[in-house]
Amino acid sequence: MSATVYKNYINGTWVASSSGETFENRNPANHDDVIGVFQRSNEADVKAAVDAAAAAYMKWRLVPAPKRGEILYRVAARLTANKEQFSRDMTREMGKILIETRGDVQEAIDMTYYMAGEGRRLFGMTTPSELPNKFNMTVRQPVGVCGFITPWNFPMAIPSWKMMPALICGNTIVIKPATDTPMSVVNLMKACEEEGVPPGVVNMVTGPGGSTGEALMNDDRVRIVSFTGSTEVGRRVSTACAPKFKHLCLEMGGKNVIIIMNDADLELAVEGVLWGAFGTSGQRCTATSRVIMHKDVAAKFTSMLVERAKNIKVGNGLEDSVQMGPVVNQSQVDTVLKYIEIGKADGARLECGGQRLTGGAYDKGYFIQPTVFSGVTRNMRIWKEEIFGPVLGMGTFNTFEEAIELANDTAYGLSASIYTRDVNKAYVAMRDVYTGIFYVNAPTIGAETHLPFGGTKETGNGHREAATAALDVFSEWKSIYVDFSGTIQRAQIDNAD
Ligand code: UN1
Numbered sequence: 001m002s003a004t005v006y007k008n009y010i011n012g013t014w015v016a017s018s019s020g021e022t023f024e025n026r027n028p029a030n031h032d033d034v035i036g037v038f039q040r041s042n043e044a045d046v047k048a049a050v051d052a053a054a055a056a057y058m059k060w061r062l063v064p065a066p067k068r069g070e071i072l073y074r075v076a077a078r079l080t081a082n083k084e085q086f087s088r089d090m091t092r093e094m095g096k097i098l099i100e101t102r103g104d105v106q107e108a109i110d111m112t113y114y115m116a117g118e119g120r121r122l123f124g125m126t127t128p129s130e131l132p133n134k135f136n137m138t139v140r141q142p143v144g145v146c147g148f149i150t151p152w153n154f155p156m157a158i159p160s161w162k163m164m165p166a167l168i169c170g171n172t173i174v175i176k177p178a179t180d181t182p183m184s185v186v187n188l189m190k191a192c193e194e195e196g197v198p199p200g201v202v203n204m205v206t207g208p209g210g211s212t213g214e215a216l217m218n219d220d221r222v223r224i225v226s227f228t229g230s231t232e233v234g235r236r237v238s239t240a241c242a243p244k245f246k247h248l249c250l251e252m253g254g255k256n257v258i259i260i261m262n263d264a265d266l267e268l269a270v271e272g273v274l275w276g277a278f279g280t281s282g283q284r285c286t287a288t289s290r291v292i293m294h295k296d297v298a299a300k301f302t303s304m305l306v307e308r309a310k311n312i313k314v315g316n317g318l319e320d321s322v323q324m325g326p327v328v329n330q331s332q333v334d335t336v337l338k339y340i341e342i343g344k345a346d347g348a349r350l351e352c353g354g355q356r357l358t359g360g361a362y363d364k365g366y367f368i369q370p371t372v373f374s375g376v377t378r379n380m381r382i383w384k385e386e387i388f389g390p391v392l393g394m395g396t397f398n399t400f401e402e403a404i405e406l407a408n409d410t411a412y413g414l415s416a417s418i419y420t421r422d423v424n425k426a427y428v429a430m431r432d433v434y435t436g437i438f439y440v441n442a443p444t445i446g447a448e449t450h451l452p453f454g455g456t457k458e459t460g461n462g463h464r465e466a467a468t469a470a471l472d473v474f475s476e477w478k479s480i481y482v483d484f485s486g487t488i489q490r491a492q493i494d495n496a497d
Pocket of ligand 1: 107153284444447
């Protein structure tokens with residue numbers, strides 16, 4: 001049976017790339033399973049998509065926001081109706097287990113409903129004027145065409161984090177999904193198409209980051225670029241956008257830590273670390289990749305954790321009993337295995353895992369054992385560098401102050417957590433660990449859509465996704481002064497004695 005060919009979505013129609021070239025999308029848990037064939041787009045396709053988005057913008061920005069919201073409500077309902085199918089497609093295309101892909105689609109549903117509701121808010125403010133008979137207010141205005149470059153680890157959730165706030169604010173969009181996960185964005189586009197998002201308002205071009213992604217961020221008409229991915233690529237995106245002062249929202253790497261205090265509920269913390277480190281095979285920006293333990297509980301906690309990590313069932317995420325799927329592609333396998341070797345060479349102790357899984361069905365996919373290192377210290381590369389795989393590094397501390405210092409000893413600042421029963425220490429950690437997200441007695445993953453999402457330092461560039469914070473990315477403030485005095489009134493600053 002030949003695989004289905006999926007086209008680009010431009011101006012409300014499905015069109016083949018003018019390159020005439022395509023690429024295959026295969027299941028990382030089973031190479032024999034072809035999800036589909038997708039367009040290898042080029043600059044001309046991107047230009048056509050931006051043409052469509054720029055033309056549609058002229059109308060979409062004038063559609064009343066509550067009406068835009070009504071369309072988004074319908075899109076959310078459609079995503080809900082198709083949730084199971086979309087989740088299965090997603091597990092097939094990027095490997096994470098069904099429970100997690102259902103969560104991914106749910107996150108898109110939540111974000112779509114949330115932003116649909118914003119259609120009736122999008123609050124600005126009114127504030128008194130210094131002068132009599134004068135009215136002051138602020139309104140949000142859309143920015144224009146948005147270009148999105150989205151990752152494979154949250155193939156529908158992250159596109160929705162960018163799309164839905166952009167649309168409710170009145171912008172139009174062109175999205176380039178990750179090469180490993182175009183199917184989930186095709187599904188998102190279909191939901192938009194079926195529920196009446198007007199032609200040109202959302203557009204999708206599939207293809208590699210090099211040709212397609214760069215064409216998108218280099219098009220002058222794209223006024224906002226939103227990118228989620230590695231810090232290395234984010235730096236290139238940032239440089240490309242700088243000369244034109246494009247608005248830019250970056251969500252990049254993490255080296256997220258869990259602090260285990262000596263008064264922690266260790267059973268609870270084991271559950272949290274397992275989920276934080278090995279959920280999505282460790283391929284979340286928010287994944288727990290460092291654990292630091294108070295020396296009094298370090299030995300006990302390490303053995304409790306390792307015992308459980310060894311028994312995680314790895315396999316095809318479509319099977320119910322599987323707890324961890326494959327990593328996404330060969331290049332991730334290479335990176336993860338390379339870091340395991342680096343960890344050993346730097347003197348960390350391999351407690352469990354460390355190998356690619358082979359034999360039987362494993363030979364058809366990219367499976368790596370859940371891997372735990374202990375004795376990890378701040379000079380080691382596995383302490384500092386993002387691995388983005390099922391590899392956890394564990395270290396120790398003597399005092400709470402040292403724990404805070406070690407937690408902050410990273411170039412990144414996305415998420416962090418503390419397990420403790422001491423409320424005072426919890427509050428100090430909440431205040432002093434410099435990240436965009438912080439958890440108490442919970443792992444570093446699991447952010448909710450109505451709170452701002454993003455990080456400090458090299459994780460981001462000061463913006464936040466999700467919540468009303470996303471509206472600040474996708475709109476610009478306009479301050480409006482209405483003088484109804486009928487006279488020329490000079491502002492107070494121009495009237496100074
Ligand atoms: C990511 O890995 O880029 O907080 C996003 C979480 C998820 C989102 C992760 N809701 O773990």
